[in-house]
Amino acid sequence: MGRKYNFSAGPAMVPQAVLERAKAEMLDWRNSGMSVMEMSHRGKEFMSISAQAEADLREIMGIPADYKVLFLQGGASSQFSMVPMNLLQQAGESVDYLNTGAWSKKAIAEAQRYADVNVVATSEQSNFSTIPDFDQWNLNPDARYFHYTPNETIGGVEFHWMPEVGDVPVVADMSSTILSRPLDVEKFGIIYAGSQKNMGPAGLTLVVVREDLIKQSIAGTPVMFDYATHAKNGSMYNTPPTYAWYLAGLVFQWIKEKGGLDAMAQINQRKAQKLYTAIDSSDFYASPVEVASRSWMNVPFTLANPERDGDFLTKAAEQGLLSLKGHRSVGGMRASIYNAMPEEGVDALIAFMQQFEKEQA
């Protein structure tokens, strides 16, 4: 059976070229006589794989020398705890969080266990279909850090601009937007992301952190939750997720070959625009998200007649278009179109949507 177009929010598609390379190297990585998943993480083979992955990531993201790149486990969800545990000097200090959706909310709830959380603004009243007006944000210039979610995977709301919050370090959960477009790393204190959308398989968590922010963590922080532990040990204090790290490295090489993040951004913008145009030019489909904040990565949409949702999903699957069911908090459909979703996949989805609409007439 051939490969289908998988619109899952994550784990999501991995570039086919990467899967083929992994397949070719599966049993015997470059005459080592071993699969990468069988190698000691401290052996010279894996040390070369991990170093190459970091060098390639630093190159494509333009990560300055005074930032550490950590390859961790625990998912972005662990970062919801690690960020406050490491950036507060003591429990109860004040931090700023922006609430733009389900993932912001989870980050806020976890931070509240350690910090005095000031929610600078929320878009909950619009069911998270907007980004709160920057003029209305109640920023605290003395906050330890400012946290936000540049792309909300469930609501499909994305920042196409950078919040300017003065000298307060910016912490960004980039799980569903990392590597989709260029960014200025220097504007961030910490960038973190789970791997299962734009970096490869699940199991790896990337943290890019400015060195001066790795200080004393709050009392009682477990050694595995302390950035200093991982920074000091090159992310090898314990056994890292070696195979996911290797596959992420192949994805970084694939991005380089495609022309880097500028090229990714062009393709991603084109894919998203096509899909939003198809939605907007129809009376049968609708986007719940305000135009200026629509995500390039996660595109929720609804049908004029929600009773047709089940039929839409069944027929889409018959055409090889998978995992289009929307999140229950938004309803309808959601097409996640990360870097690895080929443009032909988006074209096939649009053609199917137009056909399905015609059949309703």
Ligand code: PMP
């Ligand atoms: N943040 C965002 C924006 C996400 O999309 C997700 C996962 N969908 C998470 C955090 C949680 O990530 P993980 O499952 O890797 O802990």
